[in-house]
């Protein structure tokens with residue numbers, strides 16, 4: 001190797017066919033395997049997972065290099081067969097799993113105005129109003145129960161916030177087709193959050209044939225509902241010079257009057273479905289957050305004290321309220337869940353931490369380590385929202401990267417924070433959550449992924 005030239009990252013001994021897949025087994029959270037590799041081989045480790053060349057990236061400095069400084073070299077996503085199948089045979093249809101392209105840039109630019117509404121704008125006020133409306137409905141529905149599974153109601157609330165915000169429609173809790181839609185979205189969300197050996201060993205794909213066929217039927221049903229109930233005749237009714245009322249209008253306008261970067265209707269429909277599907281991320285996240293809170297009565301009390309002091313009992317909690325402690329609780333739940341950054345892929349041969357990274361290499365960015373490292377956090381296993389508060393203000397350490405970063409960063413993080421604030425605020429204002437029968441054992445929150453199985457956690461609600 002010529003002096004000064006980058007070298008390959010270190011690599012453990014590998015087995016025939018499976019390569020290093022065996023090293024990922026035996027951990028309750030798969031990403032813990034990456035932390036173990038860091039301790040043994042250093043921050044950047046090369047792995048051959050079945051047929052796929054991979055690199056594991058650890059530590060804030062190297063993860064930032066991958067996401068931001070050299071983010072333009074690492075902006076593709078893995079080409080797993082499963083992703084292709086989930087998005088009608090072409091993963092480029094998906095907002096989160098496509099490679100970087102001018103279409104993706106255009107899709108992200110168009111979305112920004114809707115997913116990052118700026119405070120005090122008319123759009124923000126509209127969102128604020130509809131979060132109050134939907135959380136009001138949620139609280140009324142909860143008042144009719146003393147024990148219940150929260151997840152279905154949280155999904156309904158989040159879905160109606162997303163549908164009203166992006167498409168100006170909402171659906172009632174008695175609408176069977178709507179409830180089917182939610183369960184279909186939840187199933188797809190669960191699936192995209194799983195990792196399979198077959199992603200790396202394509203010859204195992206036939207084992208998943210039936211599940212993939214089912215998912216294909218499920219995504220088809222989602223598309224039918226969106227076309228029939230959400231879009232209806234809006235495409236035909238759309239006038240060229242009308243001001244877009246929502247994201248759906250912006251998409252239709254772009255398809256009908258393509259600027260420099262044309263958008264076809266099919267691609268627009270996938271972009272719409274993906275973003276509506278974001279409600280499942282928030283609904284699953286909130287379900288986990290409440291399962292954490294059941295075991296933390298003093299945290300619930302502090303949220304309630306904050307709300308009582310700043311909002312009172314007669315006014316609804318809104319997304320504009322500066323509830324620092326409640327916001328810190330949301331960060332703390334996100335930290336502890338430690339969901340992975342969607343893997344990146346090198347679009348060209350590049351470098352990272354002084355090592356060569358070959359074109360096509362899949363990068364796993366170990367943010368589980370960033371969220372749970374004892375070097376970065378005091379008692380990282382404990383639920384301690386105060387760690388996100390400094391001098392009375394919300395404080396986000398620079399090594400806290402739950403939404404990734406750079407040009408492929410999460411498009412939904414603002415909505416996650418705003419909608420979560422509205423929902424947590426509304427529920428805590430009126431109720432205290434207790435474990436059923438006083439037993440905390442069933443409330444162990446699975447971490448390492450946002451997704452929960454369909455039937456998860458029954459809570460006892462005590463009116464305040």
Ligand code: HEM
Pocket residue numbers: 067095096097108115275278279281282285334339340341342402403404405406407408409410411412413415416450
């Ligand atoms: C607690 C909930 C959520 C977490 C922890 C989360 C986290 C993430 C992460 C880590 C990434 C990959 C970022 C990267 O590669 O740098 C991502 C991508 C993405 N997220 Fe989220 N997300 C959440 C909710 C949402 C919601 C509600 C939406 C929709 C409104 C959303 C939309 C997206 C999209 C579209 C991408 C792909 C962006 C791209 O590849 O260009 N996310 N998210």
